[in-house]
Amino acid sequence: DFLTEVLPSSIDDELEIEKTPINLASYETELSPEKEMKLIGEVRMVLAHNCYKCHSGAKIEGELRLDEKEFVFAGGENGQILIPGNPSESEIIRRINLGKNHDDVMPSKGKLLSKDEKELIALWIAKGAPWPDGAAQQSVYRVAELAPRNPTLPAYKAGLENPIDLWVDEYFQENKLEWKGVVDDKTYLRRIYLDITGMIPSPQDLDEFRQDTRTDKRSIWLQELLSQSDDYATHWLTFWNDALRNDYTGTGYITGGRYNISDWLYTSLRDNKAYDQFVKELLNPTEKSKGFIEG
Incomplete structure (x- = not known):
């Protein structure tokens, strides 16, 4: 919650991650070792997304940690939070089912657990709260699609050799904007100096640039500035x-x-x-x- 912890809870609640549906029926029968591992994986995923911001190694409220097995079963400052095989007497079940404005509700910030998530934790406890060896190696965070993207380049347009310019041009057309004219030498030199070194050009630099008759002088001066590696690094370090x-x-x-x-x-x-x-x-x-x- 590095970015969201300072937001009002009403806004924070809207930042919802798409959740994979939980198939509770698959755990109703006797649990095989494979199903036990899958079940604890789903339980830990619920805890990670809803509870870790207050109850993990990074932040421990109420002396309660929920990110590792030994801490979960040890409980917090108010004692044990679960009784294996008895969800109705488990404190965690009571708290996740309280109303949003109750002082003891968990999680205390953000969205409450969904009906499926509450039932999942209750079922896990009813099954004896199995936590097989090796569960710690499972990923507990939902993984976003990270397939490489290759966006379609807009049609070529004369005078716009840089692909970025083609996308800018497309944006301009959609929003009925016009390209600005080419800036004068003084403005151009000032901009590249500020961008690359953080300093403005000297009067001598400006005079020399204006007197440069090469047709590609802007590109040449730009490359010369970029070659000043120490000046560039000092500026961009900030x-x-x-x-x-x-x-x-x-x-x-x-x-x-x-x-x-x-x-x-x-x-x-x-x-x-x-x-x-x-x-x-x-x-x-x-x-x-x-x-x-x-x-």
Whole structure:
């Protein structure tokens, strides 16, 4: 809930993830080892999407954690939350069935559990709350479709060699917008300097640019600016610091021990690291890039 925790609950409730229907009937008969594993997988998925934001290793309210077996059966500050084989006497069943405005309702934030989700947890407890070894290796988050997308390029149009310009042109046509005229030399030079180095050009730079008679001088000057790798890296480090939440090394008491990635980030920008490699090193980190996911 990194982005949604500050939203009013009425807005937060609308941010609904599409859920896979739960086939409760498949668990009514005696459970085989395979069905036990599937059942706990579905139970843990419900807990992950509805309860982990308040009851997991990242945040523990009421001394209750629901992300690992030993913690679930240990309960919280008010004692055990479930009695295997007896859902009617299990505290978790009472709480997930309370009204939205009740002080004890779970989850206390966001949407309440659906009818199927409540019945699933009750059925799991009624079956003895099985939690087979190996369940921890299962994924508990719903996976979005990540198939590569290859969008259809709009029809070629003279003067628009860049594919992005073709999509912009299509947008302009749909919204009855006109292309702006080509900007003058002073405006162009100022824009590329600010974009690439964060600095404005000097008067001498502007005079030299105006006197440059080459027909492709704009492209040439742009490439020369991009070749100033240290200036580029220094400027863009600021934006990536914000995007990746880079910060100084913490004490560890509050943050769990965080690490800055400034040296890795600066070097990556300076050396023009490919984006796919950039992402790989953040998610499967080296010692210098581990600060993005650790702490």
